[in-house]
Amino acid sequence: MEDSVIIELYLGRDESAIAQTQQKYGKQCYKIAYNILASKEDSEECVNDMLVKVWNRIPPDMPHNLFSYIAKMTRNLSLNRYSEKKAAKRGGGQTEAALSELEECIPSDKSVEDECDDNELRDALNGFLGSLCTEKRTVFMQRYWYLMPISEIAQKHGCESGRIKMMLSRIRKELKLYLEKEGITL
Numbered sequence: 222m223e224d225s226v227i228i229e230l231y232l233g234r235d236e237s238a239i240a241q242t243q244q245k246y247g248k249q250c251y252k253i254a255y256n257i258l259a260s261k262e263d264s265e266e267c268v269n270d271m272l273v274k275v276w277n278r279i280p281p282d283m284p285h286n287l288f289s290y291i292a293k294m295t296r297n298l299s300l301n302r303y304s305e306k307k308a309a310k311r312g313g314g315q316t317e318a319a320l321s322e323l324e325e326c327i328p329s330d331k332s333v334e335d336e337c338d339d340n341e342l343r344d345a346l347n348g349f350l351g352s353l354c355t356e357k358r359t360v361f362m363q364r365y366w367y368l369m370p371i372s373e374i375a376q377k378h379g380c381e382s383g384r385i386k387m388m389l390s391r392i393r394k395e396l397k398l399y400l401e402k403e404g405i406t407l
Contacts, residue, residue: 224287231279238279239272246288250295256368257299258306267302271295296366319368322393345403349396360385361392 222241230238250271254264271294284290350358360378363369364385371389375382 227287228279228284231276239276242272242275242287242291243268246291249288250291253292253295253367254299256370257296257303263302263306264299267295267298270298274298319364322389323365341403342400342405345400345405346396348403349399352399353392353395357388357392360388364389 222245227238227241227245230241247268250268251264254267255261258264258267271291274294275291282290350361353361356378360374363374363377364371371382371385375385378385
């Protein structure tokens with residue numbers, strides 16, 4: 222079923238919209254959640270929470286790209302759940318590893334002043350991503366947006382994990398230089 226039809230179902234408050242969303246994008250959203258949480262039960266709950274949240278937000282929201290809309294929602298719900306679990310018990314995992322790799326490039330402490338710079342940082346990141354070739358941009362997004370394990374990224378690109386690790390290291394260095402050039406203080 223086309224996304225526009227699914228959105229129309231939401232707008233008409235037709236409950237089959239939830240089933241159609243689950244059928245079309247459920248597996249992909251589960252994968253996003255699982256990459257972050259590494260727990261079947263928590264990932265399933267995040268997907269279910271996302272479906273409820275989408276039901277409650279459309280309308281008034283009118284997403285232009287349904288998958289991007291729900292993928293972002295799933296990711297945010299999963300990161301929130303990850304933070305809650307991490308606070309409850311400390312432990313390293315894929316999410317922590319990927320996020321720690323970016324610490325040297327992107328400031329993480331937020332103050333009131335930092336909130337004012339969020340748009341500037343977002344624009345700089347978008348500019349940086351736009352300057353990358355398709356392969357580098359895809360690898361970067363797979364690692365730092367979808368939080369995929371390096372081994373899975375390597376498999377998808379038909380190469381060795383070492384090549385992906387080196388590519389990510391070089392991209393992070395490029396990102397750091399780009400942000401400094403844009404006047405983003407680290």
